[in-house]
Amino acid sequence: MTKIQSTGLAMLQQRCPRCHEGHLFTHSAANPIHFAEMPERCPVCAQAYEPEPGFYWGAMFISYAFSTAIMLVTGFLVYFLLHDPAVWVYVTSVAVVAVLLTPLSLRYSRTLMLYWFGGVRYEPRNALKAG
Numbered sequence: 001m002t003k004i005q006s007t008g009l010a011m012l013q014q015r016c017p018r019c020h021e022g023h024l025f026t027h028s029a030a031n032p033i034h035f036a037e038m039p040e041r042c043p044v045c046a047q048a049y050e051p052e053p054g055f056y057w058g059a060m061f062i063s064y065a066f067s068t069a070i071m072l073v074t075g076f077l078v079y080f081l082l083h084d085p086a087v088w089v090y091v092t093s094v095a096v097v098a099v100l101l102t103p104l105s106l107r108y109s110r111t112l113m114l115y116w117f118g119g120v121r122y123e124p125r126n127a128l129k130a131g
């Protein structure tokens, strides 16, 4: 696995907050059934991915913010690109885009939850010891 120095890039690529190497999710976001599965621990540095039971309940609020942003952006794009079409076009477009982006919204909300509230800092030396 490649090492990422930047915390922002590690978040974007959904890597372990401690070593920036281990993947946070076991399957691709395009996998319609297993897109939300996470290993219990980082395969590289053994950092626990769920610091306490129910930790990811808070990710619902981040996901709610993502969903709101996705719906607003989609609505504005439909308005400007299709020149204010009928209401059913808005509703259908927003619903389809929101459903299609659900895996990304869920994964990034969990990633942000772990980075912001997981109490884990980047420790490049731990990754070297484990590797």
Ligand SMILES: [Zn+2]
Pocket: 016, 017, 018, 019, 020, 021, 022, 042, 043, 044, 045, 046, 047
């Ligand atoms: Zn790790």
